[in-house]
Amino acid sequence: MTTPKLRWAYMDHWRIDTPQGQLSQYTSVKRFDAFLKQISALGFEAIETFDFHLGPLRELFGSLENARAFMQERGIDRVLSLFHAVMYDERQSAPHVRATHDHIFNYAQHIMRSSAGLGVQNFIVMPAGLYYDVEPVTDDKLRACAELWNRVGKMTLDHGVKTCCHHEFFCGIRSAEQLRKFYEWTDPRYVFLCLDTAQHVIAGVDPVDLYLELHERCAAFHMKDTKHVDLVGDYRRKPDAEVMATTTPRWFHEMGTPGGLVDFPALMAAMKECGFEGWVGVEHDKADVGGGNYPESTALAAWYIQHVLKKIYA
Amino acid sequence: MNGQIKWAYGVNQWKAGFTSFARLEEIERALKVTAACGFDAVELNAGSGRWDPIGRPENIAINFGSAAHFRLKLAELGIHRVSSTFFDPTVMSFEELHFGLMSTQPADRDRIVAQARIHAGMLAEVGGDVLVVRPFPSFWKEGALDETRMAAAAACWNAVGAMAASLGLKTALHVDALSALRTADELDRLLQLCDSDNVGLAIDTAELTIAGHDVVALYRRFHERVLHFHFKDALAVDTLGEYRLPNAERAMIAAGGEREVQRWFGEMGSGLVDFPALLAAMRELGYAGWIVVESDKGPEPIASGMMLNAWYRRHVLERAGDLSLR
Numbered sequence: 001m002t003t004p005k006l007r008w009a010y011m012d013h014w015r016i017d018t019p020q021g022q023l024s025q026y027t028s029v030k031r032f033d034a035f036l037k038q039i040s041a042l043g044f045e046a047i048e049t050f051d052f053h054l055g056p057l058r059e060l061f062g063s064l065e066n067a068r069a070f071m072q073e074r075g076i077d078r079v080l081s082l083f084h085a086v087m088y089d090e091r092q093s094a095p096h097v098r099a100t101h102d103h104i105f106n107y108a109q110h111i112m113r114s115s116a117g118l119g120v121q122n123f124i125v126m127p128a129g130l131y132y133d134v135e136p137v138t139d140d141k142l143r144a145c146a147e148l149w150n151r152v153g154k155m156t157l158d159h160g161v162k163t164c165c166h167h168e169f170f171c172g173i174r175s176a177e178q179l180r181k182f183y184e185w186t187d188p189r190y191v192f193l194c195l196d197t198a199q200h201v202i203a204g205v206d207p208v209d210l211y212l213e214l215h216e217r218c219a220a221f222h223m224k225d226t227k228h229v230d231l232v233g234d235y236r237r238k239p240d241a242e243v244m245a246t247t248t249p250r251w252f253h254e255m256g257t258p259g260g261l262v263d264f265p266a267l268m269a270a271m272k273e274c275g276f277e278g279w280v281g282v283e284h285d286k287a288d289v290g291g292g293n294y295p296e297s298t299a300l301a302a303w304y305i306q307h308v309l310k311k312i313y314a
Numbered sequence: 315m316n317g318q319i320k321w322a323y324g325v326n327q328w329k330a331g332f333t334s335f336a337r338l339e340e341i342e343r344a345l346k347v348t349a350a351c352g353f354d355a356v357e358l359n360a361g362s363g364r365w366d367p368i369g370r371p372e373n374i375a376i377n378f379g380s381a382a383h384f385r386l387k388l389a390e391l392g393i394h395r396v397s398s399t400f401f402d403p404t405v406m407s408f409e410e411l412h413f414g415l416m417s418t419q420p421a422d423r424d425r426i427v428a429q430a431r432i433h434a435g436m437l438a439e440v441g442g443d444v445l446v447v448r449p450f451p452s453f454w455k456e457g458a459l460d461e462t463r464m465a466a467a468a469a470c471w472n473a474v475g476a477m478a479a480s481l482g483l484k485t486a487l488h489v490d491a492l493s494a495l496r497t498a499d500e501l502d503r504l505l506q507l508c509d510s511d512n513v514g515l516a517i518d519t520a521e522l523t524i525a526g527h528d529v530v531a532l533y534r535r536f537h538e539r540v541l542h543f544h545f546k547d548a549l550a551v552d553t554l555g556e557y558r559l560p561n562a563e564r565a566m567i568a569a570g571g572e573r574e575v576q577r578w579f580g581e582m583g584s585g586l587v588d589f590p591a592l593l594a595a596m597r598e599l600g601y602a603g604w605i606v607v608e609s610d611k612g613p614e615p616i617a618s619g620m621m622l623n624a625w626y627r628r629h630v631l632e633r634a635g636d637l638s639l640r
Binding site for chain 1: 618
């Protein structure tokens, strides 16, 4: 039996139905235990989560080392990625505003210093603010963003962690042209791409083309599907393009959903062609919108991995 | 012999009412979840009504074309076997035009056999092995058993067993927490009266634990006649004898009885059943057959209960016992 080229991770947006309503699984050891067992049962071997979960993990288990040991006993090897939850604000945190770079850098450094022990490999960021805060998107603003993430990426590598940029459809860097410039102006040693399949499709960018173009820069994936392309400028909608859009009440769906627009088989073929080996993350944020639930969406995505994607590349 | 233990998952938990599990895409999603959890076989549930697409052969024909096409659809979804079908004659049937049949009533026997034949026929067509039946009505309807009614029920299930055997199937008697049959000695008597070639026992770990039995001891006593298992955990025991309550299905199971028990059934490893000890006994005594895991009356979302059972199977039961996966 050959060693698998790909290992699968799960980006954690879950909420759990409890007698007290929907709660996070980070509210108790028992709930976190059940969460880990469920995704482990489906073949996932790592989780990805948000950096604001570092505190709860430390509180629940005493230390991040203890938290990781608990995870490993249940078949989950590590916290593969931390999603850096930045509240973008031009007064202190806006990558296109150079005056805020020190603040963002210091915050990122704090996360690096305080996350040791979980096995983190990727630091995932939205590389620019909300589109309506950034526009008009000029070359100078793109260069400012590039300068910041070059600096942050060099620092995180000192901690053994790759900085990966994740382009939400409402991010200031979203179009094919903006993406091309940003990756041209960032240092390939320090700044990497997190390919979020659905986000790119919504923004009108073909994720397979993007992967083929940037595969040497691609260090992380968020595999999820969408049924909609934003054709009406929802990416500029204030205050939140994602939850207030007119295009659809629910942007994201699990891989394999009927009517999904992402060509996952083509992407897997491209990953095989380019010789990608390593972790692949699966995500479906807001899976509960409209009556769905996270466990079922996760299991359906796992079915798609097991029965469709692994036949193409594993 | 260990390799002959086969795992399946019951489909019963998906259908909460007539509007649920009625659309084909719901069934497809449920079976994908099942397959993703590492179960490639299912136990069907004998149903009634036009809103149960996989509960009756005529509905299978309408929705899938034929039993053979249904098997192909299952295989496409990653479900490669049907282990069994659960059939409860005490449940009303629109198609058979009754409000519940009693195995203890000789007058009902032919109708039970005729209805069982319909489900057994479909089970045989889809390649299944075991017709799992509810041998007695609930205690609150039937009362304590006597020799006459025990003999009537045995005659009924012997007839069903012979019919099923003619189709290549075994018949397994599934005693539940509310059953009129209460004691191990009654079970012994029932099995003495039943044809050992065709009719055996299904051990439902949770139902029998709720009814006050030690399932490991029960298995050891009757292992030669045990030909099927339902694995689910029990979170409480009916210590107050509330199986006697009128409408115990609602008063005890759904409403929780006097103690307001929130859940009687749980995921494996969460309750009172000693699954590692039971599996050790099954290995020791050479059990060869199906283990059907259930999320019966589990909390929403259903996928969660299934995923937790899948984890327990892989990380506790198979690791402890080195059981083969299939």
